[in-house]
Amino acid sequence: MLVVLVVKDGEQWLRHCLVGLSAQSHPRVGVLAIDNGSTDGSRQLLESALGPDRVIGPDHNLGFAGAVAQALQSDAAKQADYALLLHDDTVLDPGAIAALVEAAERVDGVGVVGPKVVDWDEPRRLREIGRSIDRFGFPYSPLEEGESMREVLYVSWCAMLVATGVWSRIGPPDERLGPVQDDLDFCWRARLSGFRVLMTPKALARHKEASLRGERVGTSSSDRWRYYRERAALASMLKNYGLLSLLWVLPLYLLQGLVRIGLLGIARRFQDAYQVVAAWGWNLAHLPGTVRRRVRAQAVRRVPDRSMRRSMAPAGIRLRRWGQSAVEAVLPRHEEEAEQLSSWGRALRLARDHPVATAWSLAVVVGAIAYHALFRTSPLIGPGLPAFPPTATPFFRELVSGLRHTGLGGTQAASPALGLLGLGSVLTLGSPPLLAKVMLLGLPAVAGATCYRAVRSMVQEMLPAVVAGACYGLSSLVLWGVSEGRIPALVFVAGTPWLATKLFLPFDAEFRVPAARWVVGAGLGLAVLGSFYPGALLASAVLVAAALLTPLPDVRRARGMILFGAALASGALLVFPLALDIVHGGGRALTDMAGRPDFGSLARVSLGTGPGSWPTGFFLPVAAALALVFVSRRSARTAIRAGLAAILGVYLAWFAAAGYLPPPLSNPVAYLTVAALGFSVLVGVGMADLSRQVSRMSFGHRQVGMAALAVVLAVGLAGQALQAMRGAWAVGGPDRIPAAYAAVQAPPGRYRVLWLGRTGGDAFPPPAGLPEGQVAAGAASVRYAVRPMGGASALDTGRPAAGRGYAALEDALEDILSGPTRHGGALLAPFSIRFVVARPADLPVGAARRLSRQLDLDPVPAEGLTIFENAKAPPVASVVPDADWRLAASRRGPGGTEGLTQPHPTPLLPSGQASFAGPPTTVRSLSLLSEQYDGHWRMQGKDGQTMLPPTRAFGWAVGFVSQAQATGFAIRFHGQTVRTVEMWLLAFLWAAALWATRRPTRSG
């Protein structure tokens, strides 16, 4: 029996280890120590305890495996029947070696035996009783009580008894691996070669895990443990799995690895992600060595992989454990418990003890019922749901493009949200429609989860936080958002609890985050939320206002204000092209026209009809008011802040919906989101305080208040859940598009559709999407949207409709709806608006009358929609030879457009994303791009003649007036460079911001 003791700067634990060895009951114990270049007094201690001839001291650190390999070459090792590998920070119980040897000799074929390992400082705490891994090499420790000696996949070589035959059959440990999980490979090879690996609880060892904890001199901190573990796991798989197993395990491993890398990146754990990638890189670089070792390991294989898998942890082990504990909680272990608690009581106890799991379970059930019809539907179509492209590529292409390919075109930058949507599409198997479905159906749960986290950070209790999260996730606002298909708004709703927690921090006394890190982090959050839903800016302002109105010291108030301003600037910088467009557009991007000025509806955070509009929605403000009665002094500030935010939100929403706020401030959705969050936080805070008081006080008003609160919440949440489960969503399948829309048929070419409706309304019927602006025309005032024939596009996420083109369009609409003109078709023709569409009940009578009077807008018979066709509209890109068009386009001031005749256009053929090919022409013609003007367009003849600059056609569009082009021509956009530079700068800024706010690495 030879103990191979590997030492590296372990003086502080070595003495205990040697004492333990000296106290062993096993009669024949020899010790051979290998000192791996210790710089403390370890070597001296070893020599004095064991004698110089029992200490091998290489000049440098060979690592554990290298040290063992060197020890195995000694005569003592060759003569011993067993070698006990021992770490210097491990103390064996006096009977440990005897127990290990007994276990090895009692069972046939045992190659490795390990002890039960307890914590050095808390010996009552079990650290290991043998280990296993999942299919992908990740360690798993069963830690189940009540078992005696058991066969495991591997044991730690903090104390590992190895039979001599093992070395000769499988060779020494792989010195390339370590210091983490290198024991896995050794034991796995031993198992493969036919040896058994046991753990006997009769042998006890105390282990310091000094290297893992970073307490050993010369060892790195736990920062790199993920790299070592990943490296060893992959190398072990490559060496030890059979070829057939490797064919399916390896791809799955890589796939889950990619997912982990992605999740780590999203969580800003960049170093952790890098470690995974570095481990893969190491394996790739050392593949020849791994292959050689694989050959040897497979050569001595005697056990198939399926036998090995019996020792591996099954998939879903955590889920199974939760299920077992849930069953145990519901089904009593003893008959006495069964007699005391009814099934309702047991269910309530389960909910109280596991509120998060219970909430998720209920969420799954409610969601399955609520969404059952939507699961099968593809693609999803809804009033506020834009069309997602069929692949992820258009997201990225539009993001980096210098041209806007939606709306009235121009060079307005795309929102960074497109990049996130593109990445999300890649994760959903390259299917943006699937991403849309996942986001739409999943964001309510995310909203509830983020609210839970926010409230949990405030009250430190799970159940009130879960209730608050449920209130938020099932609020009328969220249900409305799902029904309408308002994905950007739902992203904003889901992110607002995080945003609120973030923005309130500088106002709190406990603010200890470095200011710069906070500013960048808050700016990052504002940038992400704002890129999806620019109205998040208004919500943040309301939240900060609520914080400012709360009584607090001036210095904290000033700090909060300054840091908020800095965060705004930081966020604006991260989306600077979008921010500039928002400013140039006069803040139109912040507007949302949803909601009606009905205080009762807004007070229950309801924005429309459909799911979420029942009066049960009043549960939220009622519960919040009830909770406010019982908040404690400790929670007073939080409660006041939440209450102020809620009240401010409701009032602002009313004034916005009623039209009393200027357009940049008119966003009922943003305000009601703040209100919903405020109510939910109040519920959580009040419930937490009340439950603490209830448990301490005798029966009285608090118990009554708690009961009342419980009733209100139960009725309200049940009502909201019932509305959701009815599934009467406005979003659905292609049948949501009015059948009459089939009448919108245009000749060849790309045209636009102008959707109109009364002001104070929300989304148009599919596929029109959300309104882009409003036109004031007295009783004939309308909201409008300009769309391609296919409808609203997700490429417009977060991007406002602004620019000269929209201003010109609104002027034209104003003339049509309130002016003396009767040639509205001519006024709309330069915009390539071929059809004007409205839902009859949604069009003001005055507007309908005006449209009917227009001589050049022809009514199209369609049941369910009011449709006018404008035969004067040319395609979006066309050559128009008509002289009156050429003259009208060149006119600088307004006027002249109403006299346009019906043109004879020839569509330009798109040749790439930013160029068109034009046909030969025989007369002087106008080449018209109904896109907002930019001076970087150029027209060039096919024969390479001079490039013609554009003119500002009709005051806003791109036009080229050219002589006859006998060989045709090309029109190209030469302004991509600006956008490319912007994108590189944005990439740098985002990378810097993410790095500045990265999370520290995790070990284990």
Add this chain to the structure above:
Amino acid sequence: MAEGPLLPGSGGPEPSAATPGSARTARVRRRLIAVAILVTAVGASGAALDHLVGPRAAAGGTPEAAATGAWFCPHGGSPGWSGWIVVTNPGSAQVKVRLTQLTDRRVRAVSEFAVPPLRQVYREVSASDPADATAVEYFGGWVGVGAIIRSSSPTGTAAERCEPAARRTWYVLDEPTGPGDTTFLVVMNPFAQDASFDVVVRTELRTIAPGALRPYVLPAHSSVAFRLNDIALEGPGESTVTVEVDQRIGRVVAGGLVQTPDGIRAEAGSDTPSKSSAIPAGGYAGAAQLILYNPGQDRAEVTVVSSGRTGQKLASGPNQISLAPGEVKTVPMEGLPGAAVLVQSDNGQSIISALRLTGAGGDEATVSGVAVPSRAWLALPALSPSGGRSILVLQNPGRTSDRIDVQLIGANGTVPAPRLRAVLIPPGRTISLVLPGGGKPVSALVRATRGTVVVGTAANPGGGAAYAASLGVQIRA
């Protein structure tokens, strides 16, 4: 800053089991009252916002575009005939005009010209085909437009106002197909969309709905003429042929053209039945016949009052004229000679009416009326450019006197007419004024400084036997 109590009732240390229950109860009661007050205040203010303040009224638009519009003239024609469009600009800015001449299934010609302020412009158009029609678009200001056609006969002149818009239903009442009559229904589609419509012909005894005309598809930018003699000839007991054009898809404008041995007459389609109609007739020498149609579901009891210079007379005789649902009837007028008429439905049933007038030489004209008089009118000349005798008909169907001013507009600008200032029209009277201008055609801009008036125009082209008449054009504010 010392942190005092932030919520009512939250002052002092946290209540513990040792704190007297009454103190705790008092604190909670205070908090409850405060929250109740807050909730009440919020609720009351919300209710006040909803019911007392309400949503903000939408601002009115500030349009920049000038007036634009169009007139549609389904004048028809025949080989050898001449036609003109007269355009009068009563405003202060130059107006651009585009003429689009339509004919059978095609656009014949398009031309553009400008009309200076306070000018009258004649433009010759094709009237050589029964399907000839003209669309007149104007830009930059309002203009009035009329059509005049002249046959090869010296007594053949017809004038008619043009229509400003398409309607769902057109009634062309005076389309007789008796011996010697050649009658055409002219339908024009000046729009960019193909139109389909139904044609129904009615006489006193029959309703004829030819299958080929139910529906009839008229391509965009074209016109068509239906020879009604080929559809419905008057038989014994029939003296009235009316046509109804019902639009199915698209938009059309309809009118009628009648050729008799004594001349020609044109009629613009009527669109809206009404309970009363004032028809400004004047300058005719012979008899007048009133064509009536009851498009409703109930019987109509109609009274006709003749309104002349000296007074009024019941022109429908001692008994009311009774019209069954869907009935058409031609009624000879026994009223004052050369007078206008006022047609009234005594039982509130809306009807359509038109008045056929005969000039001194036997030439006829058909005039329709208006339900509601107005304060401003433009009376377009019923003369060809060669001129003749123009008569302005001013009818006051009201109960108070009207005072009107007349401004004459000719080819070279305004024409002095001091006699036509402050003309007084007693209630229930109609006066006919011969317009000065040296026999040249002039337009009359009529403004009522007191009351409202109905204006028409009549003419004897070349001062001869030909006779033409039409309703004036109302100028809306």
